[in-house]
Amino acid sequence: MTATLSADELQLVTGLLYRLTGMTFGENKRYYIERRITERMKQTGIASARAYLAHAALDPAERQALVNAFTINETYFFREDHQFRALGDQILPEIVRTKRPGDLVRIWSLPCSTGDEPYSIAIWLLENWPMVDAYNIEIIGSDIDTSAVEAARAGRYAARALSRLPASLVERYFEAEHRQYRRIIEDLRESVQFSVVNLVDPASVATQGRFDVILCRNLLIYFDDASRKIAADNLFDRLHPGGFLCLGHSESMARISDRFDFVRLDDAIVYRRP
Structure with a gap:
């Protein structure tokens, strides 16, 4: 089941990602964000989104895993x-x-x-x-x-x-x-x-x-x-x-x-x- 983020939690996620990567994510990407946060919650065994975000804020390894989860790797050989x-x-x-x-x-x-x-x-x-x-x-x-x-x-x-x-x-x-x-x-x-x-x-x-x-x-x-x-x-x-x-x-x-x-x-x- 995909986690549902409150408006405050969504802002916490997007703010953290922005500080870490410079990339911007808004309300229009809510489902995309929730799916990836849910996957990281499963991987870490943390039940609530707010507790997961507190964990990620303090753990460098989890912050990197979060960054990896949100990067877009659309590529192929001889592109452009x-x-x-x-x-x-x-x-x-x-x-x-x-x-x-x-x-x-x-x-x-x-x-x-x-x-x-x-x-x-x-x-x-x-x-x-x-x-x-x-x-x-x-x-x-x-x-x-x-x-x-x-x-x-x-x-x-x-x-x-x-x-x-x-x-x-x-x-x-x-x-x-x-x-x-x-x-x-x-x-x-x-x-x-x-x-x-x-x-x-x-x-x-x-x-x-x-x-x-x-x-x-x-x-x-x-x-x-x-x-x-x-x-x-x-x-x-x-x-x-x-x-x-x-x-x-x-x-x-x-x-x-x-x-x-x-x-x-x-x-x-x-x-x-x-």
Whole structure:
């Protein structure tokens, strides 16, 4: 049976989630919230919603479990691949214009969810960027959801996640396992690093260093204006001067921050740190 939250309890939940993640949830998400709170109550053996919330407020492990329960991990390989084309055709050639062969090129994917996007970047570059072997490419995938990061490191995927990949790439980069699952090959698993990061926590973001390219797609839509501003500043600070930021197709920096330069490429609109 799904717990029914009072107006005060709903406000407590949404307030806690906002402080932890920057994501906003309102009355229109009541059923979604109640289902997930009910699941956490079952897992912890706590009978009342108010007692559960008091427990979560005091227990860091349970707060993380609550965050994991509310993150949205909708993703698949080669999602919004027009940006991958822009990455190989225009963004990386511009980045390496001031680098020497063998220099480090850092690419950050967040939220990385179960790893589909950072592994997609690796596959795309191996298949489509002729200069991929000339530089030291470092790809980092980060997410606030610890369960998603664990799944990303494991690199196991069902058919749905791989549905946009040509069969030849599935055969080349994924090993068949039981029950129609495939696991990304070891070389690629070892080439992508994963970390847990909270984009609205400057200290958490700062641990990752600076990047030449950041792909932060379909996350800002879950934030309010204040959280978007914090996220934008953190993303700006994590870019090297001249570095590029790619957002989701429905997202824009226009009303969030004026710190980035707007750049229109052949296949994508992106943002650049001056």
